[in-house]
Amino acid sequence: MDRITNIRVEEKKYHDQCYDTYDLFEPGSWLHKPVTTVINLINQYKDQEYISILDLGAGVGRNSIPIAESIKPRNGKVVCVDLLESAIAKLMSYSQQFGVEELDPMFEVNLSTERMIELLKRQFAGWEIEQLIVKSLAFEINRNGQPVKLTSDCITFVAKKS
Known part of the structure; x- marks a missing residue:
């Protein structure tokens, strides 16, 4: 296995273990809250209708779900992209759990x-x-x-x- 392939395999193992161990927004991991910069940015657009957001490296939704919750009443949409199928699967589950079906999950291009x-x-x-x-x-x-x-x-x- 070449070096890059090995790194990707190990990265997948790490993220899968994290996604299986911690729930989204649960204290104790980096999944516990969205990135402050992202939340500050979305607040700048609180009066915009029909806003579209692209979240590259969306993971399980720690940023995209709060964004979708914020823009849902304004007919907004979040397109989520991630490399890991496991992240996309969890994202789809969490989006249903949090009632934000305005997410459009896709896979990432590196x-x-x-x-x-x-x-x-x-x-x-x-x-x-x-x-x-x-x-x-x-x-x-x-x-x-x-x-x-x-x-x-x-x-x-x-x-x-x-």
């Missing part, structure tokens, strides 16, 4: 940060880009009894149709 930003800018050409933030994330986890550092870039991209 892209570099630069390529993703390029695609977003091209897709939303002519729109007003209100925020573009790239934040490097690092997580220390235990994998098979060994400490492992997971790193990724988190892209916050907010565009408003002019």
Whole structure:
């Protein structure tokens, strides 16, 4: 097995174990609350009707479910994308549990940060880009009894149709 495939296999094991051990919004894991930046951003659009949100790396819905709850009365929709089928399955279950069926789950395509930003800018050409933030994330986890550092870039991209 090549290095990248092995990393993906181990990442899946870690997330599956986390999703099986912790419930969404249950204290004790990183699933216990949504990301503050995301909630602050959605509050900026509280008066918008027919808002559409794209959540890449949605996981089981720790951000997308509170967003969907917020935009539900305003005819909004959240499109959720994730690499793991197990995350999408849990997301669909949690969306029913929390009464937010405005979620449209899909699977993720793995892209570099630069390529993703390029695609977003091209897709939303002519729109007003209100925020573009790239934040490097690092997580220390235990994998098979060994400490492992997971790193990724988190892209916050907010565009408003002019």
